[in-house]
Amino acid sequence: MNVSIAHHHPLIRAALVRSLSGRGEFAVAGHGGADEVLAWVRTRPRSVVLASRTLPGVGRLLAALKGDEASRVPVALLGEATATRPAVVGLPPGASGYLPEDADADALSHAVHTLASGAAVLPASWIRHTGAVAFGAEERAAGASPPLSLREREVLVLLGQGLTNQQIGKRLGLGAGTVKSYISAVYTKCGVDNRVQAALFAHGIEVLAA
Template identity: 45%
Template sequence: MLLADDEAMIRAGVRAIVATDPALEVVAEAADGHQAIEAAHRYRPDVALVDIRMPRLDGLAAAAEIRRTAPATAVIMLTTFGEDDYIARALSEGAAGFLLKSGDPRELLAGVHAVAAGAAYLSPRVAHRVIAHLGGGDRMARGAAARRRTDALTTRERQVLALLGAGMSNAEIAGRLHIVEGTVKAYVSAILTRLDVRNRVQAAVLAHEAGLVTDVPGL
């Protein structure tokens, strides 16, 4: 993975967390957006963990360029509670996940694994902030509207959406529901179309907003 953050202490902390997981490796680091883009092109990592705000070129612009020129690299945005105004733009730029700098280290590892496997990942606290920021107004009304949209899905589609919202990859969803991965891919494609959302992250937000994720046993 690529780690991009202008704060050396943050990079050191993330490196230490990643070092506890033998399946993960930090192959490159960057202290600004330009360095992040260069490192993504040079190392072609599966995942780039990018701070939203960095000098010279901010993380959002860097993420957009990485997604455009190195599409095999999925981008997770590192954020804080004070950066809600950046969320909508990050979603539109194709970010595959959001993690809080102050979050549980286990969430960081889970998020990187999920995104590397092709899933979207929103840590629970980030999901609440995303929903609050994008929704505005009456949260109960927003939840009701989300439920109306998801009620139009079949029972199986709602199950797939809930597991997608929980950060599971297609393979994990297939295992959970005892179906083949190709069928999950077809379900996900149909869900994105029927809900009129652009990507898995937006679908995950809707799943959280509709309360589907909290209804998944064992999560």
């Protein structure tokens, strides 16, 4: 999968490129302007773009990449940490989500896969502020699900690190069946459907269906 990191600040851009490239699962390129990104993605149909919300020409970039829905390139904006209120930042038309610039490699990787699948990613704090609903968010807000137990929180953290069931069991000293039971409970209580969504949830990011 191709990923373009579009950021006008060279140090931040280089750090993000290095973070994602180090995982060995993406072809990552850094770009300092909208025109560079457009030229890059036009020769790479299977791409995801992570662009600074203050990138010069970002509005033009979003409009150009939105294009035909059949060949749309998803774009998530990068900016302040998740505590930032959505009313302050805003999410312009054409954007498929928002990610904090200080997100770690695991969170970025999970977000890229989610964006490529056609879903949107938003900080959990935005979900609460705007009333937007991710899978199971209404139930969580209403208190229908009990809080995670200590062991379930440990499992969620390890899911966020990308560990397999076998690795989680080894780390926590649990059998395969017990790990599956804990993961099932985590899915139910967090209102997620799969490992990628659980991993994003562990990083404070929720998924909105397309």
